[in-house]
Every structure is written in C-alpha cells, then in structure tokens.
Amino acid sequence: MLGIKHNQHTNLYARKCNMKKHLSALVLAVAMILSAISGVLAEDITTCTDSNGIVYQLSEDSSYLILKNAINTTGPLTVPSEIEYEGKLYTVKEIASKAFCGSTATTITLPSTLTYVGDMAFAYCPQLTKVSFGRSKVALGNRVFAGSPNLAGITNYSGVEKIGYGVFDGTEWLRTKSISTVDSAVYLGKVLVAYFGNASSFNISTSCTSIAPNAFNGNTTLTSIDLSNVKSVGSSAFEDCINLSSVTFGNSLVEIGSYAFDGCSSLGGEITLSDTCEKLGAFAFSKTSVETADLSKTKIESIGNGTFKNCDYLNSVILPESTKHIGNYSFQGDSFLSDINAQNVLTIGYDAFRDCSILSDKEYFENVESVLSGAFDGTIIYEDVNGSALVIGKTLYKTEETEINLAVADGVKSISPYAFYAAETAQLLALPTSLESIDEKAFISLSDGTIFVFTKNEQVYSDLESLTSGTIYVPEGNTIENENVSVGYITGITITKNPVKTEYTYNENFDPTGIEIEVNTVLNGKESSYNISQIGYEPSYTYNFSASPIVTVSYCGYETTVITSIKFTSVPGDVNRDKNVTSDDILLLRKYIAGLVSEKEVDLIASDIDGTIGVNSDDLLLLRKVVAGLVSLK
Template structure:
C-alpha cells in the first residue's frame, strides 16, 4: 500500500483561494492569494482590509511569502500616513476610502493602475515613472564611505534606506550629514545584491520585508541595541550569514531567517514577544537553541528542518507547539514540552533520534502525524486531560513498545497507531469501558474491584462521620433513660 504524507514545502507559499488574515506589528492585514508559482503565473496577494495602527505605516511588500501586487481595500485603516511599496501594480476603486484619518501617501515605485484619492497629499520617489505631471517628488539621496554607497529618502525628518548603489560592505549610520536620523532599512532594499557585510548604527529600529532576501554573499549583519522589528523574510536565503545577535529585538517575522544555513546556534532573547511561522526554517547547521521568557508558543514550522539541532531549551514552557514546528529535526534527542496544551500536526514528524518527550499534564490535543517517523521513541505517557488524538500520530515509530493513557479514550482517529506494530496500550481500569471501541493490544492497570474515585472517598468519610454522630447520640440517649 502506498502511503503519502504532506510535508511543509519549500516555496514561498501555497496557492489558496481562501482569504487569510495576518497579524503584523502594524495591524491585521486581510488578503487573498493568487498565482501558481510559475514564471508565467507567479505568486501574489491582494489586500482586502487593514485594521492598522494610527500614525505612519509602511505597507508590507509581501504577506506570508506572497508578494503584494494589488490593494483592493484598506477598510479599517486608521493611519494618517502610508508608504506603498514598489511591488504594488494595481489600486482598486475606492481602495483608500476607508482610511478616515489619511493625510498623505508616499509611493516607492512606478505609477500603479487605478484611481488614487484626491483628498490626500500624494508624493513619489524621484525617478519613478508613469506619474502625472506635477506629482510631488521625494528626493533620493546617497550616503556611504570606502567605496560602498547606498540610497535613501527622508520623510518627516527620518531617513529610510532604499538600497545599494555601489560596493559590498555597508555601514548604516545614526544620521546623515545634515542630521536626518536613520530609522529603517526599507522593504526589498538589498534584495539579491552582492552585499557581504552590513553594520547598522544605533537609532535604526526596523529592517523591512525581504530587505536582504537572497543575499548569497552576506556573511555578517551587526544590529544595534535600538533594533526592534525584523520583518518577514528579511534575511531569507542568506546561506553564508553567520549568527546574528538579536538583543532587544521584539518581533521576528515570517520566515525571517529561513535557509540561513551558516547559523550554528540560535539565542532568542527575553525581549522577543513574537516569532512568526518558519522564522528559523531550514537552518540546517544549528546545533542548539535557547528560547527566552518572552515567547510561550512555538509557531508553525518555526524550527522545521533544523536537521542538526540536538537540543532546545525554553525559559518558559510553551503552551502550544504549532504545525510542523520541529518537522525533520533529525538530531533532536529530547524535549520538555510539559506546559503545552496543544501539539499541531506533524509537530515532530521525522525526529528520528527523539527518545525523551515530556508531555503536559494538561495536554488536550495531539494533531495528525505529530510523532510519525520518530524511530527512537520507546514509551509515551499521556495524561487524562487528552481530548483529541489525530490520525497516524505514531506512524512508523519502530521502537515504540508502550503508550500509557491515564484517562478515558479520547476522540481519536482509529489509525493513530497505523504503521507501528506490537505496541501495548496501557489503560486504567476505571476507564476501560471507554476503550471498548479500541481494537489494539491493551493492558489494564489498576484494581478494578477496589478502584474508586476521590469523590467516593470523600463520601465515605462523610458517611462515617454521620454514623459516628448518630451512634454517639444513641449512646447518650440510652445513658439518660
């Protein structure tokens, strides 16, 4: 019989007709996706609403791996100022009508198709094409030294890096020659460039979406204490990049360090409050991971395919482990997830050396194939809190001999042991009736004749006191006759 399993794929995303929401540091984007991921039909997304923050917002150039091409609507937007990325090629009719506080828009690229609002100030970067005559232009400036120069623009007295002009070793200062403070490296800024090193000075707070995407020669990135947000895919596929110091960073975006194959360890400081899906996906040379106190969840695919990872330490035990979180972490030998109520599907798929797993006494759900292909597991103990157990959970766990269930039979797929033979399922005598539908090899534990619950014990004690009191009253009554 041919058995196939769905594994998280390497492309940026998977085409879907289902609308999605994405929580970014700026607010919640609602969007739909399109494209087949081919040269003639590339992946893309379309924003349909944006429940964003007040003030200035730089709209993301991609959402969860899908390049932004169209803004159909920003309904819910509360921002007074927007920066639209150069990836946008189309604007929907009335796209900005829901932005009640909007005063200005800066476009970083060529003129997109569609009508623009007439009641806000619109400006574009110098050199952008297709714009109407008289449209306000924002100057593109250059800065650098020792043969390495980059471009930038200034808005509201703050400078934002646009990308390289020449050279390979870049130093982003705190301010330019006239005192404009550098605060961000824009989305797509150095994407695909030959940059080898980047040193970012104090004051810069954000690295934008795909800012260093596919910088194959990048070996070093020095970040300042002021750095707070590293956005989606910022350093994706930088295979030569060495370990990055993340001190004081608060947000690590979707697939931020995916395919950073020269990382040897990962230290997530206490300051990090959000680490999005796949943020360290396919970091194949990482041997150890330490997660700080700011995170209490392991996001989807967070450490998937970190094939050399031997250990992971949590300062705070996670309350959930997402889908594919440790998928194919083949060197991982043990893990303490004794605080997790939820284990997603394929959470530990292919962790072939995993022998020691500490599960939570509050664990409620184990997803499909969560421990499939964990070939070193011998014994698993599951508490009485478990409510759902997915399909093929222990598929091909060839060394598994015993599973201990402390509670009644959960809502379970009948094939949770599919592909694994000679496993004894230990169940408590008091719950044996609930396991009647299970057709596997069971071992009944506990004394069925004398087993009773704490509630029964309390009742017995109460009855004993009542009986003793009644007897005392009877004796007292007899003594007065």
C-alpha cells in the same frame, strides 16, 4: 454633513458632499420604509464620498476613517487629515489595500495622522512621481508602490517604522538608490529597505529598528551582522545567506518574520532571544546549523510552522512558559534534538517532531491536549507503540492494532488523526469520561465494532457521527444522532470475579489482582454485559481497612463494591499502634475527635474502646479511665 479639512476649497467640498449626504439620507429613508415592510433592518451607512470621488469608510469601532477607494483620482492630490461626517470630525488614519491602485494620480501628499498604508495601495500608478509622508509613525503593507515606474521622489519619510515586502519593486526610487547609496544600504525612515553591497560584515545605522523583507536575501558574502537595535526582522530578510555565521540580537527585538534566516546553513551555536520577543515566524531558522535555541525569556506563544525544520545540529530547545502551541513540522528532521521543555505546550501540529530520531522522553509533553498526525513518527517515543496504544500527554496518539481491544485511560482528552488507522474492527473500545474530542480521521479504517462512550461530552458524540456501523453505548440520558450505528445505554458496573487476596490487616494496601468487572448495558430493551477486565481498564479503589472491610471500585463515573475480611490485631486503646496504651493515645484520640488529624493516623478499631461501632467522646472518656487504672479492658 460631510466636511473636509483639506485646503482653501473646504467649503466647496462641504457643499458638494452635503448634496451626497442628502441623497444618502433619502436612500436611507426609502430603505427604512422597505425594511419596515419586509421586517429586515437596513444596514448603517458607514461610507462617504468627497468631491474628488474618494471613498472613506468608518473603522470597525467607528473611531476613525479609512481611505477606501481612490482609483479614479488624477493629477496632484492631498489626502486630508480630518473629515467631518454627520456633524463629527474623524481622523484619517489608514489607506486601504489597492485604494489608489492603477490611478493616474501624479503626486500624493499624505497627512501626519496616517498610521498604516495597505497592500498595493499605490501600486501600478503609471504617472505617480512623488509621495510625501507626514512625518508621523507609519507602517506600510506589501507592494505598496510596486509597479509605479516613475515614482522617484519620497519625502518626509522619517516616521516610517515598518514595511512589507516588495514595497518599491519596479520604481525609479529604488533603482536610483541601489546605485547611488554610499554604503550600499537603502533606508526609509527607521527601515533598512535593501542592501546591495558585498561586505562580509555590515554595520546597520543606529537609528534603524526594522529590517525589511528580503533586504539581504541571497547575499553570499555576508558573514556577520549586529541587530542589537532592531525590533523587527522581516520575512526572508536573510534567507539563503549561506555564509552568515554570526547574528547578534538585542534586548529590543519584538519579532522575527517567516523565512527570516531560512537556509543560513553556516549559522550555528546558540540563539538567545530577549524578553521583548513576541513572535517567531514560520521557517524562521529552518535549515540552519543552530545547536541550542534559548527562548526561555521570550513572550512567544506559538512556535510557527517549520520554524526549526531540518536543523541538523539542533539538540536543545528551551521554551518559555508562554508557549502553548508548536506548529506543523516545527522541528521535523532535527535528528539530534533530544531536549525540549514543552511542559506548558497544549497543542502540537502535523509532523512537528517527525524524524527527530533520538527524541525519547514523553514527559516533556505531559500536558499536551491535542497532537496531530505524524507529529512523533520516526522518534524513539513512537517506538513505544509496540502494537498497543501510545498516549502522549493527554492525547491518544496512535495504536497499531488491527483489532481494537482497548480501554483508553481516564485523563485522555483527545484522540489524534489516524490514531486507529490500522484498525478495521473494534471488538471492545472504552472511551473515558475525560475525553473531549475525536479527530474526524481517527477511525478512518474502522468498519465495525462495540464502543463504550463513558463521557457525556457533546463534542465527542458529534465526532462519532461519522461512523458507518457498529454499536455505541452511552450513559443513560444521552444519545448519538447516527442512523448507521446501534445506540445503547450503560447502566452500571458489576464485579463478576473477586480478587485473589481478600484478607487484610488495617495497614495493608488493597491488591486488585484477579478482579474482573463487567459493564452492564441495555440495547433495544435487552440487557447484556461486557467483561472489560482484559482491555487494559484502570479503575480506582477507595478503602480504609482500619475502619471498614468495604472497597469501593470506581470506573468512569460508575461504582460497585468488594467486601473483604480484616484481621483484627488491634489492641484496644492503642490508638497510635505502638503496642502500648498510654497518655500519648489519649492525646492522639482527642486530636482525631477534634478533627485535627485524619483517620489514617489512628487505629480506628483500637479507638472504638466501648465497642459501639464509631469513635466519639465516650471512647475518649473510657480511655482516660483505662490509662488512669480506673478500669481495665478485656
């Protein structure tokens, strides 16, 4: 049953909607029979229509109703606060976009339950003259009443907290307000809708918490404004206010919309935003003269596209830990930018720092996992390419080699668009186990090559499916679905040339100079190997010369060994290497056997007193006898 809490005619409406409900039930029954035959489940019916022809729809969580369509309504109308649907009362909380657009309704009374009115909900209603709100907290979308020329009366609007752009464009209400308001400012509830004055400084009402989009757009006389009580600054609110030089932000600011201060060329000095701020829109401060942007206390997670683009004097940006993304061209053209703490940033968009000509420190971006093309072109950082690979954070950003001979460092997670834009062939390219993604345009010019893919990441395999020729080697048990390339398998690594230095004492570090390694492969049943020692590979070496002459060489998940020789200069029993055998050695050896100290803190050769290869309690007992003078070591 569908009922409406509306007026004295509620029962009449309930009966009329009841018939619609029975009809819907009949339709549903037929649909269920048909779906049973076809094996397809019928969709739930989530809309209902009242006797005025107004369509309501359940919200996604089925907790309230949205007035969806009322374009056929005429005359005066009161939107109900509640509707009974299928035996349950639902609150009407929203009016959908274009719900009344073009209707011939004359007056509209909105319920106190309403929280949101969608874009153009009452736009182009030629006979609409009056709208009464329900005093509840409500937000209005874009152009809600635009193009309704006879709308002159707006009442009970004290609960309006936020509005979109152009809400009253072309209405009599805004025209009248623009010429009759005392201080040249038009308010709707807590929103400053528009300012028509020419004062250099303007005091916003203390009850105002929101500046509407375009409210001051293009004002050339305003030089300062206090936004201490404002929570929301709308899109383009102060755009092209070219003489605005001072803005005071308060501790309640939540968001600044896109283009809010774009083109405010006189706005300089430092901008500091409070810990309540959560959003900074695209181009919000573009083309300003801001020198320092302190966002450290905010909760901003993403710097929008072009937010600080072409800020000629910006030299320092302090980001909060919450910022993980920097958008496209966010700081493009900021030629004085030299300092930005981006250590928590993970992704950087197109041209984000392009032409930031003195930006030089890669360490600011040490944790970045994805960088899109052009982000660092025109910076000192980009000059580090110098014909080789430029890695920024965990991203291979670019190489200018025309022929690739490169082992991408382990730890790199992504390869940027156009990273190998100049490369036509890959004589030898090794991709590490850490790699997670390759942009589809990374190898845009590559026509042939040999690529070792050490990672087992399926996304990387998918990204390589666009290659049109060449040979790709992957770990055994994996494959790449690409008929245009030959796919072989990596079977291991082999040392083909030992290091120059092979003799060590217990406390020396291993020197890999001269060592050469080959990757072993098989392709179509034929074994082969490739020398990767000349392409900048970075293997790791594990050793402990106080215990063993063996060095383990690891590269991208594969291992081999080097056998060295060790000069045994140890004195038996001299566990702590102080050239004496005393009770201190007994104490240290006892701690080592108990697991209280690591093997790096003891001379394991000297500790193996009984010569049985291995250090245990027998060696400790013998050492006690040596120190006590009961036995001697020769």
